[in-house]
Amino acid sequence: MDNTLASIFALFPNKQRDDLIPLLHALQDSYGFLSEELIIEVGAYLDISVNKIFGVATFYDNFRFGPRGKFHIRLCHGTACHVAGSSTILNELEKQLKISHGQTDKNGLFSLEVVSCIGACGLAPLIEINGEYFAGITMPKLKEILNHYRENHNTIYEDQ
Amino acid sequence: MKINDSKAVREFLIGKVLLNPGRDQDPDIARKLSYIKRERVEQPLIYVGTTSCAQAAGARKTFKAVESYIKENQLQVELIEGGCNGFCKAEPQLDVQLPGKARIAFGNVMPDRVPFILDEILNSHVPDQHVLGQYHNPIHQLWEGVPFMNELPFFRSQKKILSANCGISDPVSVQEYIARGGYQAFSDTITQYTPLQVCNLVEDSKLAGRGGGGYMAGKKWKITLDAVSDQKYFVCNAVESDPGSYMNRVMMESDPHKLIEAVLIASYAIGASKAFIFTRSEFTLAISRLREALRQAEEFGITGHNIFDSGVNIDIAIKEGARAFVCGEETALNNSIEGKRAMPVYKPPFPAIKGLWNKPTIVQNLETLINVPLIMKNGPQWFQTLGNDTSKGTKLFSLSGKVANYGTIEVEMGTSFRTIVEEIGGGMKEDNDFKAIILGINSGSYVTPQTLDTPVDFDALKNIGSALGSGACVVVDTSACMLDLARFFTTFFKNESCGKCIPCREGTARMLEIVEAATRKPDKENSFQTLERFKGIMQLKSMAEVMKDTSLCSLGKSAPNAILNTLANFKSEFDAHVFERKCPAGVCRDLKTYTIDVDLCTGCTACFKKCPTDAIIGSPRQPHFIVQDKCIACNACFEACKFNAVLVE
Numbered sequence: 035m036d037n038t039l040a041s042i043f044a045l046f047p048n049k050q051r052d053d054l055i056p057l058l059h060a061l062q063d064s065y066g067f068l069s070e071e072l073i074i075e076v077g078a079y080l081d082i083s084v085n086k087i088f089g090v091a092t093f094y095d096n097f098r099f100g101p102r103g104k105f106h107i108r109l110c111h112g113t114a115c116h117v118a119g120s121s122t123i124l125n126e127l128e129k130q131l132k133i134s135h136g137q138t139d140k141n142g143l144f145s146l147e148v149v150s151c152i153g154a155c156g157l158a159p160l161i162e163i164n165g166e167y168f169a170g171i172t173m174p175k176l177k178e179i180l181n182h183y184r185e186n187h188n189t190i191y192e193d194q
Numbered sequence: 195m196k197i198n199d200s201k202a203v204r205e206f207l208i209g210k211v212l213l214n215p216g217r218d219q220d221p222d223i224a225r226k227l228s229y230i231k232r233e234r235v236e237q238p239l240i241y242v243g244t245t246s247c248a249q250a251a252g253a254r255k256t257f258k259a260v261e262s263y264i265k266e267n268q269l270q271v272e273l274i275e276g277g278c279n280g281f282c283k284a285e286p287q288l289d290v291q292l293p294g295k296a297r298i299a300f301g302n303v304m305p306d307r308v309p310f311i312l313d314e315i316l317n318s319h320v321p322d323q324h325v326l327g328q329y330h331n332p333i334h335q336l337w338e339g340v341p342f343m344n345e346l347p348f349f350r351s352q353k354k355i356l357s358a359n360c361g362i363s364d365p366v367s368v369q370e371y372i373a374r375g376g377y378q379a380f381s382d383t384i385t386q387y388t389p390l391q392v393c394n395l396v397e398d399s400k401l402a403g404r405g406g407g408g409y410m411a412g413k414k415w416k417i418t419l420d421a422v423s424d425q426k427y428f429v430c431n432a433v434e435s436d437p438g439s440y441m442n443r444v445m446m447e448s449d450p451h452k453l454i455e456a457v458l459i460a461s462y463a464i465g466a467s468k469a470f471i472f473t474r475s476e477f478t479l480a481i482s483r484l485r486e487a488l489r490q491a492e493e494f495g496i497t498g499h500n501i502f503d504s505g506v507n508i509d510i511a512i513k514e515g516a517r518a519f520v521c522g523e524e525t526a527l528n529n530s531i532e533g534k535r536a537m538p539v540y541k542p543p544f545p546a547i548k549g550l551w552n553k554p555t556i557v558q559n560l561e562t563l564i565n566v567p568l569i570m571k572n573g574p575q576w577f578q579t580l581g582n583d584t585s586k587g588t589k590l591f592s593l594s595g596k597v598a599n600y601g602t603i604e605v606e607m608g609t610s611f612r613t614i615v616e617e618i619g620g621g622m623k624e625d626n627d628f629k630a631i632i633l634g635i636n637s638g639s640y641v642t643p644q645t646l647d648t649p650v651d652f653d654a655l656k657n658i659g660s661a662l663g664s665g666a667c668v669v670v671d672t673s674a675c676m677l678d679l680a681r682f683f684t685t686f687f688k689n690e691s692c693g694k695c696i697p698c699r700e701g702t703a704r705m706l707e708i709v710e711a712a713t714r715k716p717d718k719e720n721s722f723q724t725l726e727r728f729k730g731i732m733q734l735k736s737m738a739e740v741m742k743d744t745s746l747c748s749l750g751k752s753a754p755n756a757i758l759n760t761l762a763n764f765k766s767e768f769d770a771h772v773f774e775r776k777c778p779a780g781v782c783r784d785l786k787t788y789t790i791d792v793d794l795c796t797g798c799t800a801c802f803k804k805c806p807t808d809a810i811i812g813s814p815r816q817p818h819f820i821v822q823d824k825c826i827a828c829n830a831c832f833e834a835c836k837f838n839a840v841l842v843e
Contacts, residue, residue: 051533055514055516056514059516093536114595117595153439154247155592157247157251
């Protein structure tokens with residue numbers, strides 16, 4: 035067990051069943067996704083069967099079981115975004131990135147996730163890339179954003 | 195007392211304000227409070243609203259621009275991250291409070307406009323652009339030629355009671371919240387009333403649950419109060435997973451202390467010593483502001499052990515959900531808190547008797563709950579004066595879609611939907627006519643042009659076959675296809691069904707098949723498909739009845755509403771899809787037919803090269819044709835053609 039894992043486990047000293055979901059959240063936040071090894075460790079720590087943990091984790095949309103790309107794209111698909119045409123945006127994104135939603139592309143640069151509502155309905159349609167929002171997406175705007183990330187993927191975090 | 199001496203301020207606020215019933219009579223207290231409220235300031239004060247919807251519009255960059263402006267010019271100015279007044283269209287917003295002058299608000303302030311605005315206003319000139327309005331306050335000198343905020347078309351027909359502090363006060367300042375009248379209801383409640391009296395007062399006010407059920411809050415609380423148990427729990431449901439609604443998030447981000455006060459009063463009323471605020475993990479800003487607010491409340495001794503020496507203990511914890519729509523159902527929510535799959539369980543026993551860890555638990559929606567401090571402060575009679583004969587109070591909506599003005603709004607019960615669309619919404623954004631308001635996925639109901647004069651009222655909406663729903667208010671115009679929306683809703687329900695009970699799990703899947711059959715591409719070769727389509731439509735109603743009667747929780751019970759209401763309100767559009775195989779709005783891609791105008795086609799082969807299914811035939815410099823059976827309506831030929839020769843029907 036490495037140090038990060040030990041320090042996260044230390045946040046939940048009571049080892050109760052209701053610590054499970056917060057613990058999984060904390061692990062996903064630091065490791066990016068829930069690997070099989072992590073879930074086995076959680077099972078040993080909380081004394082819950084690994085099957086049950088998988089059962090809980092797969093029930094919720096928030097948990098991921100594979101690595102995500104350097105740039106994680108979240109496309110809002112709520113009612114307002116749907117009315118504003120987010121289905122077309124989704125098709126275009128899948129075509130451009132050559133992945134379907136829930137997947138990560140081959141070189142690990144982009145991953146795509148569809149969420150039911152980000153809660154900024156006035157700005158629909160909306161995508162979010164690593165916490166930065168892009169409102170009122172149109173096809174040319176989308177291509178521009180993707181190209182920007184593709185071309186500057188090495189330097190993009192140094193700017194911010 | 196010095197305003198920056200936090201210990202003295204705390205003692206003043208607790209001793210002279212919270213625990214002093216005569217606080218309203220003393221002009222000296224009122225004067226001191228106006229400093230804490232930052233109405234009287236000694237140096238200029240700038241608020242930038244940085245709630246998450248404002249951040250999506252770029253408020254973080256505006257905030258940084260203001261910060262560097264202050265640094266560059268070495269100004270003595272205080273800068274605060276504020277809340278959201280609901281006027282999303284004007285985000286990012288910036289408010290300036292100069293000493294002795296009325297507070298003035300600016301809208302759509304992008305970072306490059308910050309120096310221009312601040313140069314002008316800090317020298318007491320009103321800039322000629324970006325001004326939204328000013329706030330009225332008798333102790334301030336007004337700006338000339340600037341409209342009042344509450345007289346703007348967007349705010350004029352609203353009644354801001356629950357959201358009164360939103361966008362005005364500093365969200366994470368317990369001092370300011372108390373100075374604006376907060377926590378007084380709570381301190382009076384625990385010092386003057388018994389839990390039973392609180393339940394009675396809430397019951398007398400006729401406060402109905404805003405989550406969708408419309409059950410009387412006070413009645414429910416009494417059940418738990420009467421239950422005998424060593425431990426009781428109170429849970430605030432702030433999951434808000436209905437797409438299109440975000441009022442709860444705005445409330446948590448802009449006025450977190452109000453929620454905490456409401457949870458405290460409710461926990462006291464039912465005798466719970468442990469309370470949870472259950473929200474979504476994606477609401478990162480809301481969670482961090484709530485955490486900070488809780489920390490401050492604890493520092494003031496408002497939560498925790500032996501509050502104000504009354505012997506009352508109330509602990510509040512924040513629980514983050516992990517995204518599942520079914521968490522809105524109270525028993526599913528309780529399971530999620532316990533660390534299990536969020537699956538509902540059969541009722542009765544109701545959670546009010548057997549809930550979290552089998553102890554009596556009240557689960558209450560956030561919006562219902564934040565009414566409680568106001569009822570305790572002003573009395574149930576005051577609450578009765580709000581609203582119309584049948585529904586009391588106000589209602590928050592997230593207004594979005596094809597209206598000119600959008601945002602979080604609060605209207606008095608009884609206000610007509612026409613007022614919401616035409617006055618607050620400012621009419622339609624584009625040239626198309628109004629078609630419908632979608633009142634959230636969980637109610638699946640519509641307000642149509644014929645029923646637009648219906649008031650916001652539980653009973654009146656029931657009469658037109660609708661329900662108030664969660665508070666989402668998405669306006670669509672004639673460019674929207676109602677069947678496409680019904681398909682969107684049904685897909686949502688199919689994905690979110692937890693899979694426990696058969697009527698919901700199988701019913702949502704079958705319902706999606708039926709809608710898809712009506713919107714799928716016509717296949718002439720397959721006559722079985724036509725039969726399936728008609729059969730599906732015929733079975734729709736009886737299937738919906740079975741789902742409504744036998745589903746375990748309200749997710750399955752409300753899933754068929756969207757389709758049934760489409761059928762009831764937009765029958766001609768339904769028929770056009772089913773019989774004529776046409777989408778009147780031109781949204782359903784599969785029902786579009788692409789043809790090439792032989793007179794306009796030059797035979798450039800651009801479309802021929804782009805077609806992914808080889809549906810276009812023809813030789814160079816000769817007009818091309820589209821083989822309909824092969825066409826998948828991908829629109830590639832339409833985009834490729836430079837001569838407008840591709841026609842879409």
